Amino acid sequence: MTAINPIIHADFPDPDVVRVGDCYYMISTAMHMFPGGQLLRSYDLMHWEHCAYVYDILGETAHQRMDGGAIYARGMWAASLKHDGERFHVVFTSNDTKHSYHYTAEDAAGPWTRQPMEGASGAPAFWYDPGLLFDDDGRVYVAHGNRTVRITELTADLSAKKADGLDRVVVVDDNPRLGWEGSCLTHIGEWYYLFCIHWRPDHMRSMGCFRARSLDGDFEGGEFMELDLDNRSAGVAQGGPVQLHDGSWALFLFQDHGAVGRIPVVVPFRWVDGWPVVDAVPKTLNLPSSRPDYEYAPLYTSDDLRHGWSVLWQWNHEPHLELVDSDADGLHITTDRLATNATQAINTLTQRCFGPRCTAEVTVDAGGLNIGDYAGLCALMGCFAQLAITRREDGLYLVYTRKDAETGEIITEAELPWAAERLRADFDFDADTVRFSCVDAAGKCTAIGAPHQLVYRLDHFMGCRIGLFVYSTQAAGGSAWFSDFTYTVEEG
Known part of the structure; x- marks a missing residue:
């Protein structure tokens, strides 16, 4: 073969x-x-x-x-x-x-x-x-x-x-x-x-x-x-x-x-x-094969996240499963502490990124967020980037945040009222970039912020991961639902 x-x-x-x-x-x-x-x-x-x-x-x-x-x-x-x-x-x-x-x-x-x-x-x-x-x-x-x-x-x-x-x-x-x-x-x-x-x-x-x-x-x-x-x-x-x-x-x-x-x-x-x-x-x-007709299950997966999650997901650090549930509405994660970004959030669920290009989308129900909570989709590595829904006094907003690989500065590049249905991340590992978008009910995709440069470094010593996260910045106890995660890979 x-x-x-x-x-x-x-x-x-x-x-x-x-x-x-x-x-x-x-x-x-x-x-x-x-x-x-x-x-x-x-x-x-x-x-x-x-x-x-x-x-x-x-x-x-x-x-x-x-x-x-x-x-x-x-x-x-x-x-x-x-x-x-x-x-x-x-x-x-x-x-x-x-x-x-x-x-x-x-x-x-x-x-x-x-x-x-x-x-x-x-x-x-x-x-x-x-x-x-x-x-x-x-x-x-x-x-x-x-x-x-x-x-x-x-x-x-x-x-x-x-x-x-x-x-x-x-x-x-x-x-x-x-x-x-x-x-x-x-x-x-x-x-x-x-x-x-x-x-x-x-x-x-x-x-x-x-x-x-x-x-x-x-x-x-x-x-x-x-x-x-x-x-x-x-x-x-x-x-x-x-x-x-x-x-x-x-x-x-x-x-x-x-x-x-x-x-x-x-x-x-x-x-x-x-x-x-x-x-x-x-x-x-x-390469010789002992079973040339065998059909292999992929090493990545889409997942509706209802009544459980695929074995291909891994948690970033050991999970606190008492804060996690999954039922007919999807994956439910509750916070019990404060954090400032996705790299500090417990119970972040991840899959490996695959090259040369891959795309992830997910639906996030932010109805359980408290003021100051963030929930969304991230590119998990040292120079991370995240697109999150956050609750403020006057409603829900979409916020794009990234950590600059050269300066180490954490930058918020876009903040706008939340009016979409889904979050999306497009990864290009020929250029080592990720581009975030939101997707409305009609399927229209709107790019948020500029492409973010991803850099492999020893601070995480790991290739980039797609992550689903929720964290609180003011008071613990908020929650988010994740469902209908889709994952596509462009083979090359």
Whole structure:
């Protein structure tokens, strides 16, 4: 089957892929989105659909719930997904709690259960950017670290570092930009391979590969791939190898793609004298399928939001579900605190943006808003933009607010009496812009304000999201109804 890179034009960073039988499974970084640890499945490495979430909540910390703080750019990072022949295992770190977490399931679709994971002397484990290996002899290892990458042997149940087990440094690097990290540890034939990402000054991100005949032997190797896709001057890197149905091999990696985020790319490679060799990052490639007639469910969805919401929605931070309801009128969200914009609002419901262009519309019933409340549609990232209905003493108004990416200033560009039916956002990720509009009962669309420049930055460390939000600025207790959300993507 003919595939086109990028495989998914949306934010699925730090991917890890495993093939079990005729099915591929992928996990990626969730950051501050809940439920998290989204698992995707595919039969051809090209088309993907939702399979499960590994967890609903994580550490149950105050900041994960946006109580007195937030975990933007932290949360769940860089999971390792493996199958030991009987069960699936996911291990990852959360960079707000500084703990590692282990979840396991017999079936990838769940249920997933959390297992204890301890480091030295009973302290919480923190295996940074872990790469699990279930070796042929039944022993279990994890490669981990940044700049200094170690391989540590774990107990058979992964609950702790194994007493007197292997614990050694494999790679050391003092590179001032990005040292070796993003470990993927695997045993193929007579070699143990450690794949890592690297980023030297004045270079693009690159992939490195080290190998040894035993885990306590000498690892040799280094960078082997520094390649771009679509002339973006952004290296395709971080991930690991997977053997395809026909016996060929590919690397499943990602590339920075501006405001839409870090998006997956498949890179075929061949083995030469036991080393991976990549000739190019192809725009088109042929991938074998074990089920060529399978129909995949999209990774985005329209949703009437009545009597529940689609599994493809994720909450920005852990939700306060006691303030959320859904019935025949739609999704009802009530406030219980004050905020100043959508990035501070609890219970903001989101979906990933998809490139190259996508459009979202939603109906907002503002009848439950109190004076000073805002409810609407947003482009959720550090330099956010939002179109909201607000209640004032003399009625409802439509307000367009954005955060300028260069100055950091929060600017209100348009305020006018509310007289429409729906809110709309048009995203263009060739230009990294969003344009907001309102839509009247006849379907006429009226642009509000100027297009807003979206910029991917480390303050959120996540691609842009479409968000539905409500918050109060004067007194808590107001509410809004959301319904008839429509989402279209222009494939490209």
